Amino acid sequence: MIESVHIEDLGVIQEADLAFGPGLTALTGETGAGKTLVLTSLGLLLGQRSESTVVRPGASRALVEGTFVLTPGGRAADRAVQAGAELDGDLLIASRTVPAQGRSRAHLGGRSVPSAVLAEVGSGLVSVHGQADQLRLRSSAAQRAALDQLGGAEHARRCRDYATAFRAWREAAAALARWQEGAASRAAEAERLRAWLEELEQLDPRPGEDVALEAEAARLDHAEDLRRAVSRARGALSADEASQTVLEPDVVALAAGAERALDTAAGLDPALGDLAAQVRQIGILAADAASELGDYLASLDADPVRLSWVQDRRSAxxxxxxRIGGPQELEDVDALLAWGRQASARLDHLDGPQDAGSRLRADLTGARQELEQAAADLTGARQELAKQLEAAVTAELEGLQMRGARLVVELTPLAEPGPTGAETVALLLAAHPGAPALPLGKGASGGELSRIMLALEVVLAQSETDPQEAGRSGPAHGRTFVFDEVDAGVGGRAALEVGRRLARLARSHQVVVVTHLAQVAAWASTQLVVLKEVDAARDGAPTTSTRVVPVTGQDRVRELARMLSGHEDSEAALRHAAELLAEAGVAESLT
Structure with a gap:
């Protein structure tokens, strides 16, 4: 619950301190006095978006500080501790600073936090309902949420289970669709790979074959030139029998002659023996080289047929x-063979996805079965909740001077399950006995919408309690409900019944209501009045400020009289105000 709120330089509010006690607090005051700013301050504490326009003219910043009473170990307390906030027993202090220029700052329990953290903590503490909520109540989503809320924590788990099953079904369907969309392209790819691999198998290349063929082609293409060059080299090293008639000596013969000469001279000078050995080695090397050149000549054959085959093979x-492998040319035969190994593995994968398709279809079937089971559970629960909501809200409407009116909860099956269930939820109103049940947007006036929303809140309040707080040691503090002119379009006896319902809700929760009706404010255990004051002109410019003051005793009677007639000193209005307070007090003690 909210214990207190301190406001500085927020709009026309220069400084104000609001003490919210347990039970029902009524916030009253003249139109334009600044009641909306009090709600703005609560919104800032609850993490709502801030704008620099809320800063009081001439001030550097607006400040709102609130003290909340938490249930130890409850969801809000746990989230605050997770954010690093420090609690003073069961008290939590939150603040929001909005500068005239720049970004706002939020603090929780003495620690700077993002405003989103205030929103998370605040969502577990306070529910704010205004006239905009009456419009939202006409939407199917809000009506479904109201029905589901009645089921409490257990039904919330059922809704989450359905949402999980729905997401799993959608994901399984999307996975199968993606696989099916790719089937044609996979088949075309497999056909291309199969044709290329068949061509590669027929070609049967060997590693490095293109390099070897290139060298062989060069030899065959220049066989005569090679023969002449090698023959001359061999003849220079060692003449064969055909060339011995040539007068030119060869290297082997010259080396032999030099060796003999040195051997003879070595008898005169032994030092020449080493040189003779070196010359002998030259002769041996020349003879070996000549022999190898002879072998080369023997293998060298000008074969036009072989050359033609080699050239055809290289071309192939x-x-x-x-051609093979796509638009990018492969570098050589080794790259071609590597592509073949990869393509073979890819083809094995493409030829085997029938198993993947079967698995995806099985996954989709299983997900659909789980979704249908979750949908059946959710639909059955909603049907029971619909009966409960119809009976409870209809009873509340009876007390809110809508006698004969009846709430109808209509569940319409969908052709296919949707994200939130297998049916739509619509709240209808039969305005009087025999009248057709019409959608709230068509069958209810603004005042009736206000009372329907209040009736719903009273009925749903029991499901608003934090489920984590059940069974905790220490005091449990109910949720805070803030109503902004929930009595719009209501008057007379109906307004008195609105106040009665708010007071009843305030027995288990803290309730704050902004109201223009004395019949509602009379039920409050605490009444705060927002007063606008215009100070004397300073330098020719008057200043306007707003105060928030609690009223009790005769001051409260006069405030109620002002709300009734516009004149706080009217004898008739004062008597009526006193009667309202007495009736509210007696009625509350009897209800």
Missing amino acids: LRGACQ
Whole structure:
């Protein structure tokens, strides 16, 4: 619950302190006095968006500080502790500073936090309802939320289970659709790979074959040139029998002659023996080289048929590197063979996804079955909740001077399950016996919408309690409900019954109501009056400020009289105000 709120330089409020006790607090005052700013201050504490326009003219910043009483171990207390806030027993202090320029700052329990944290903590403490909520009550989503709220924590779990099943079903359907969309492209890819691999198998290239063929082609293409060059080299090293008639000596013969000369001279000078050995080695090396050149000549054959085959083979390999594998040409035969290994593995994968398709279909079937079961559970629970909500709200409407009116909860099955269930939820109003049940947007006036919303809140209040607070040690503090002119369009006896319902709700929760009706304010255990004051002109410019003061005793009677007639000193209005207070007090003690 909210214990107190301190406000500085917020709009026309220069400084104000509001003490909210347990039970029902009524916030009253003339139109335009600044009651909306009090709600704005609560909104800032609850993490709502801030604007610099709320800062009082001439001030550097607006400040709102609130003290909340929490249930130890409750959801709001746990979230505050997670954010690093420090609690003073069961008290939590939150503040929001809005500068005239720049971004706002939020603090929770002495720690700077994002405003979103205030919203998370505040959502577990306070519910704010205004005239905009009456419009939202006409939406299908708000009506479904109201029905589901009646089921409390257990039904909330059921809704989450359905949402989880629905997401799983949608994801399974999307996965199968993606697989099916890719089936045609996979088939085309497999066909291309299969054709290329068949061509590669027929070609049967060997690693490095293109390099070897290139060298062989060069030899075959220049066989005569090679023969002449090698023959001259061999003849220079060691003449064969055919060349011994040539007068030119060869290296082997020259080395032999030099060796003999040195051997003879070595008898005169032994030092020449080493040189003779070196010359002998030259002769041996020349003879070996000549022998190898002879072997090369023997293998060298100008074979036009072989050359033609080699050139055709090289052309076939180059063509395969250009065609196979896609638009980018492969570098060589080794790259072609590597592509073949990868393509074979890819084809195995493409030829085997029938198992994947079967698995995806099985997943979708299983997800659909789970969704249908979750939908059946949720629909059955909603049907029971619909009966309870119809009976409870209809009874409340009877007390709110809508005798004969009846709430109807209509559940319409959907052709296919949706994100929130297998049916739509609509709240209808039969305005009087025999009248058709019409949607709230068509069958209810503004005043009736106000009373329907209040009746719903009274009925749903029991499900608003934090489920984590059940069974906790220490005091449990009910939720805070803030109503902004929930009595709009209501008057007379109906207004008195609105006050009675708010007072009844305030027995288990803290309730704050902004009202223009004395019949409602009379039921409050605490009444705060928002007063606008215009100070004397300073330098020719008067200043306006707002105060918030509690009223008790005769001051409260005069405030109620003002609300009734506009004249706080009217004898008739004063008597009526006193009667309202007496009736509210006696009625509250009897209800």
